[in-house]
Amino acid sequence: MHRKKIFIAVIIIVILVSGYLLKDYFANLKELPNQKPPVVSANYVRVSEVQYENIETEIVAFGRVTSSHSLNIIAEVGGRLLPGQVAFKPGENFRKGQVLFRIYDAEARLTLQSRKSEFLNQIVSILPDMKIDFNDNYEAWQQYFDQIEIDKPLQEFPEPKSTKEKTFLATRNILRDFYSIRSSEENLRKYTIYAPYDGSITAVNLEVGTIVNPGSNIASIIRTDELELEVPVEVKNIKWIVEGVPVMVMSEDEGRSWQGIIERIGDYVDPTSQSINVYISLDASQNPGLYDGLYLKAIIEGSTLENALEVPRRTLMNDNQVFVVENGTLKAKKVNIQKINRDNVLINGLTIGDSLVLEAPVNAFENMKVSVFKGEKKQQKPDSTDTIMGERN
Numbered sequence: 570m571h572r573k574k575i576f577i578a579v580i581i582i583v584i585l586v587s588g589y590l591l592k593d594y595f596a597n598l599k600e601l602p603n604q605k606p607p608v609v610s611a612n613y614v615r616v617s618e619v620q621y622e623n624i625e626t627e628i629v630a631f632g633r634v635t636s637s638h639s640l641n642i643i644a645e646v647g648g649r650l651l652p653g654q655v656a657f658k659p660g661e662n663f664r665k666g667q668v669l670f671r672i673y674d675a676e677a678r679l680t681l682q683s684r685k686s687e688f689l690n691q692i693v694s695i696l697p698d699m700k701i702d703f704n705d706n707y708e709a710w711q712q713y714f715d716q717i718e719i720d721k722p723l724q725e726f727p728e729p730k731s732t733k734e735k736t737f738l739a740t741r742n743i744l745r746d747f748y749s750i751r752s753s754e755e756n757l758r759k760y761t762i763y764a765p766y767d768g769s770i771t772a773v774n775l776e777v778g779t780i781v782n783p784g785s786n787i788a789s790i791i792r793t794d795e796l797e798l799e800v801p802v803e804v805k806n807i808k809w810i811v812e813g814v815p816v817m818v819m820s821e822d823e824g825r826s827w828q829g830i831i832e833r834i835g836d837y838v839d840p841t842s843q844s845i846n847v848y849i850s851l852d853a854s855q856n857p858g859l860y861d862g863l864y865l866k867a868i869i870e871g872s873t874l875e876n877a878l879e880v881p882r883r884t885l886m887n888d889n890q891v892f893v894v895e896n897g898t899l900k901a902k903k904v905n906i907q908k909i910n911r912d913n914v915l916i917n918g919l920t921i922g923d924s925l926v927l928e929a930p931v932n933a934f935e936n937m938k939v940s941v942f943k944g945e946k947k948q949q950k951p952d953s954t955d956t957i958m959g960e961r962n
Contacts, residue, residue, distance in 0.1 A: 626871035632800035636791035674760035801844035809871030
């Protein structure tokens with residue numbers, strides 16, 4: 570029984586070994602397929618022959634239109650608020666010189682007329698003495714007395730011809746009362762508010778008929794014929810902007826455009842935006858459709874940049890390096906950054922005629938073997954490259 574088990578085990582081992590050997594034998598009888606050589610992918614790049622030119626720089630900025638003059642009207646005198654020549658309502662337009670509103674001034678006017686009457690009496694009282702002691706100036710004082718009118722401003726009194734005459738007028742309080750009346754006349758003008766320019770009422774804080782006190786904020790107005798566009802400009806771009814140059818201003822959808830002029834440039838940095846404000850004057854009378862509060866785009870013509878090349882920003886690597894093709898390989902070169910814009914950059918520092926790589930392969934590295942991409946416009950000359958000329962930036 571034991572010998573039988575050994576016999577069976579030997580037979581099983583022989584069968585397994587024979588099967589393994591037969592598998593290798595039949596596998597060797599099958600012909601192997603032809604092996605294809607590995608495919609080597611070419612690294613294509615698009616290049617441009619470096620050529621420099623003078624480029625007029627441009628700066629694009631956005632901002633809101635504001636009035637060149639805005640004013641809060643504060644009452645300097647008290648009284649009842651009365652209407653003027655325009656409706657005292659927000660949004661109402663007015664012309665320069667029109668009466669915006671008045672403050673009831675009857676009491677102040679009567680008081681002034683009373684003081685003028687007293688002043689007339691003082692002059693009448695000194696005329697006899699003037700005729701005797703200061704006869705050379707008597708006629709002037711007589712004419713001055715004759716031309717005084719209670720409801721009109723006082724004119725300048727005759728100039729004293731001697732120190733004695735001046736002392737005489739001072740002792741009679743003529744000089745004191747004259748300047749006191751002139752002060753009251755000036756104060757009376759504060760009861761009527763005239764428009765200082767063409768504009769519009771933006772806010773009304775007190776209605777007509779209410780009693781105002783000195784210091785009350787009555788209304789706010791803006792000038793509408795002279796507007797300004799305030800745009801923030803990065804500090805690095807301020808050096809390209811010059812006062813007095815024309816500026817093209819347009820709406821966000823570029824459907825309408827206006828002409829402006831750089832009025833002034835700020836000399837401090839806004840701490841919130843870390844930019845410097847540039848103010849562009851706009852003449853609303855010559856440019857209809859401009860309103861305070863509009864959000865507009867400004868295209869500012871800057872200085873001319875000499876010997877520069879404009880390239881896409883994606884061309885740069887490590888902030889100040891580019892690839893050029895030399896003998897079929899990539900070489901990294903440093904460049905001088907002259908101006909950076911949103912989509913492109915102005916550079917120099919390369920040798921004229923260099924093959925500048927505009928689109929490098931993914932994961933490109935120095936000394937990588939590359940083939941120059943033949944653009945559609947250059948297929949008739951397989952070895953030629955595109956030449957990029959500087960465009961307006």
